[in-house]
Amino acid sequence: MNLILLGPPGAGKGTQAKSLETIYGISQISTGDMLRAEVAAGSPVGLEAKAIMQSGGLVPDEILIRMLASRLQADDCKHGFILDGFPRTVVQAGALDELLRAQGKTLDAVVELKVDEAVLVGRISGRFACASCNAGYHDTAKPPKTEGVCDTCGGTEFTRRADDNAETVQARLAAYNRQTAPLLPYYAAHGILATVDGMAAPEAVLTAIRQILDAKAPKAMVD
Ligand code: AMP
Secondary structure, eight states, rough: EEEEEETTTTSHHHHHHHHHHHHOOOOEHHHHHHHHHHHTTTTTTHHHHHHHHHHHHOOHHHHHHHHHHHHHHGGGGOOOOOEEEEEOSHHHHHHHHHHHHHHHOOOOEEEEEEEHHHHHHHHHHTEEETTTTOOOTTTTBOOHHHHHHHHOOOOEEOOOOOOOSHHHEEEEHHHHHIIITTTHHHHHHOEEEEEEEETSSHHHHHHHHHHHHHSSSOOOOOO
């Protein structure tokens, strides 16, 4: 099962990708996470990407395409992948088509998570994650059960993304509308686009995505 989760920042792509990983035994590929790891490592790519990410703009296509080409060949993508944050431009989508063709793979589905813009800002500016296991939380919508303690691993240190602030969010939304939204007609023309109401509760969104995927491919590996 090879799929793309498409949607603006804060639409819930990362949350859904994590659930789908377990259900279908496939791997989440988050280009944002990959870039943040490069920034943290201080690599040449990280040094180039850091300021762009902080401004809410998009990192150059050629960097992303190079990163993705090697990531797609990793062993954990053998049974499939969930692209989260890639492609973000029509150029990236074209490059992805070529990469997949060269590797004898195809896309099963592109799922758009549709969320009102006014809701996105609140979702993004309240989110934080456990510094140890990366479990995601939100100040009001999903605080840890015990304040200051991660539900998943018991960690007590939390982080907030540098670009999850009200100012940068506007730039990220503008980048989505200008550069990424044109992918919707691109994939609609390929006949593989499905849209899900991303305003629903996460469990309901997951059910809707599973219905789409299960109609296209063999049953989920785990129930
Ligand atoms: P995300 O975690 O997907 O919200 O990505 C965080 C930031 O990383 C974005 O605002 C971009 O600056 C950069 N980024 C992630 N994926 C891409 C991509 N496919 N193309 C360009 N920039 C990207």
